[in-house]
Amino acid sequence: MNIYDIIFYLFAAITLVSGFFVVSTKNIVHAGFYLLFTLFGVAGLYVLLGADFIAIVQLLVYVGGILILLLFGVMLTNKITSVDLRSGTSYIIPAVIGVGILWGALTAVLFKTSWRSKAPSGMDPTTSEIGRLLITDYVLVFELLGILLLVALIGAASIARRDKE
């Protein structure tokens, strides 16, 4: 087991353990803070894979942006913080069967597949290559993402707006 393996298992453990607490805690603020560690752990895994751009974006957007916004939203609305979340289990047998099948299928897929792999050619930075592709080969996707964000913004404003009575 070399140093990479140890770091990998460390990040994986952070992700899994905090992920478990996100779904099991009854306090929504705590759940938000646990989510912080989950997202951070995933960012660490991206770094280990050599996906530096995605790792930074994960930190900036999810940890830095969305999560902080989420926590602010929860803390500023007293109504939500004081409400106890229902975290009981219902339909436990169908859920166990469903999750069990999915887990079995995923494990089988994971171990039985010869994934298309590429030998690491050093840890080159990926950002410039991604940027180049986004304005050449994938320019359509890039532009469409712009429209998607515009539509999402307008939609969000439309939902959030309070109608005059």
Added chain:
Amino acid sequence: MDLTNLYYSLRLILPEVIVSVALLIIVIADLILHRDKKSIPYIALTGMLAALAFMITDLAQQGFAFIPSKSQHMFGMVAVDAFGTFFKILIIISSVFIVFFSNSSLEIQKVSDRIGEYYTLIYGMILGMMFMISASDLILIYLSIELLSLSSYVLAGFTKLRDRNSEASLKYIIYGAVSSGIMLFGISILYGISGTTNLMALNKFFQSPELNLLTLSFSLILIFAGIGYKISAAPFHFWTPDVYEGAPIAITAYLSVASKAAGFALLIRFIRTSFVAVVDAQGNWILFDFFDWRSLLIIISILTMTLGNFSALWQNNLKRMLAYSSIAHAGYILLGLAVLSVHGLIAIMVYFLIYLLMNLGAFFIVMLIADKSGSENIDDYSGLGYTSPLLGVALSIFLISLTGIPPTAGFIAKLYLFIALVDANMIAVAVIALLNTVVSLYYYVRVLKHMYLTKPSASTSSVRAVGINYAVVLILTIPVILFGLYFTPILEFVKNCISILSI
């Protein structure tokens, strides 16, 4: 990708460009005209008609747009072909009708100060659907589905007048998020084993002898779940009745026709370009034998139509009944795809063309009546055939056509479907579909019984629509009758539009 390639690509996706520009114009017009927004529907209408005109004049155009510079094959991200243009025309035609629906709808009129946002979101849906129809790259497929979904989540709860609007929106988002997550998972597995996201390149990959069947089937089922959610096929249909009932009727009509058409076009293109090894002389698609699409489609379609029809039997809310009926229709159309041949494709396209007219018509009249009486309950339809004769007759025609009884166009649609099934020796399946049609007769005719055989009660309102609404009803009714008697033109049109770009 160099500039010549870019200009060439932009020329091919001109209708989509027009739609995007129209979307931006509406956003800007909404900001400029913040006092009087009456002209926004006309701007929306103009954009749609311009896109429609370009598509009809360039029907024969085909080619790949946005071809990556380093690709050895000339496969682009977008495949422009007659099949795609046909479905895009259907989408735009139904969008034009939706503009008229929204203009007459009381629900939408109540939120007329937000009409700019409304049409922006409608255009977001149109753009998403148009790219769904011609996308030949998994990234673009996912992105266009998201564009369509995001816009429709907001539109489903747009009016915010009643709790059920918000409920519809929230349910739609939750189910939608789960299903697109599942689909994305499938796509990532498929990419992990094939190393490509292009549908044509996937076809090349599937020709190689060393395939891991388990992984491949697993990823395909996950992807199918995502598409199945969009076309509301069982067992991914749970959101449909609640969302259709809660959303404004104009949006319900739009979701049941356009969004479904886009989902089907996507599924057809996915199967046709990635999984068909050769097309034989009779037009049958010979698929790679590692994944049995036919059995999957037959099982899903029988499940879908049976569930849809039997659940529709005891619905007293007409909107909910039409929701289940649209699930059932998705089942019939899936059966057409299960034939896996050019004849099945023709049957699907004829079916969609006719389904568009009759389903929009039925929803429009339900909307007019609901605006007057305030509910969609079947009791409000007692004696309606006498209090509002024209609407009563038109609704009867649409419902009869939805059942598939001659001399309406719905009969022709079903006829072609059954012919395709019998030609492909799928007799047992055809019989099941036929029995389903008989079941559906009950709940459609039940409305007719309420309209004509029950005395008008106090709650029955006499609906006097204004001129433009009558015009819309007539524009939808006349083709439903006409195509039932004289259907050669639509058949010729469809036969001109069956070419799908592939290897």
